[in-house]
Amino acid sequence: MTSDSASPAGLESMPTMEFGFPGPLRDQLVAAILDGSKTSTTGLVVDYEHEGESLPEVGSRAVVVDSDDRPVAIIELTGVEAVPLAQVDLAHVVDEGEGDTSVAEWRANHETFWHSEEMRAALEDPEFTVDDETLAVLERFRLVIDLRPAV
Numbered sequence: 501m502t503s504d505s506a507s508p509a510g511l512e513s514m515p516t517m518e519f520g521f522p523g524p525l526r527d528q529l530v531a532a533i534l535d536g537s538k539t540s541t542t543g544l545v546v547d548y549e550h551e552g553e554s555l556p557e558v559g560s561r562a563v564v565v566d567s568d569d570r571p572v573a574i575i576e577l578t579g580v581e582a583v584p585l586a587q588v589d590l591a592h593v594v595d596e597g598e599g600d601t602s603v604a605e606w607r608a609n610h611e612t613f614w615h616s617e618e619m620r621a622a623l624e625d626p627e628f629t630v631d632d633e634t635l636a637v638l639e640r641f642r643l644v645i646d647l648r649p650a651v
Contacts (some may be wrong), residue, residue: 504575507637511571511647517562519619526567529598533564533573538597541612545582545635550623555637556580561644571647587631595640 519529521542531559532538548555556562556577564573585607593606600606611630613619 511563511574514574515562516571517564517575519564520613522567522569523614529570530564530566532597533575533643534648536643538595539636539642540592540595540597540640542588542592543637543639544614544630545637546628547623548637555582556567556639563647573643573647574645575641576644577639577641579638581638582635583638585630585631585634585636588636588638592638614632 518526519533521527529541530540545555554571556578558580559574559575564575566572588603588606590603593600593603596606598606600609600610615628616631620626
């Protein structure tokens, strides 16, 4: 579904959802959301705890922003589950729309992100690392509104 150039009512009061850090990865993830190939994402419970936030709830909506912090979409959560990393399955991996074809490939790519200097700085833990028992937040969502201006 697309919108005209006007923003939906209440957009300013909706929480923002950022995918990755600004730059090429976020651009790739946002594009996958907008083209419908990305319908799931993975966060870490420790990240929510660090930010003092509770886990998101099914049915909640959020504004997706691009690397320039512009609102580009509204998504609605259709599933939220916290599981140990060792329990992430291939269906979730494929639905992330990032091109991973195995759980091992997905895990390696995500560990590179979670062990990055940016993530460790965000968590204020220069030694942060994940293992099989690290609690992951598996979120499923649907694209509700594409906020990009019509061309």
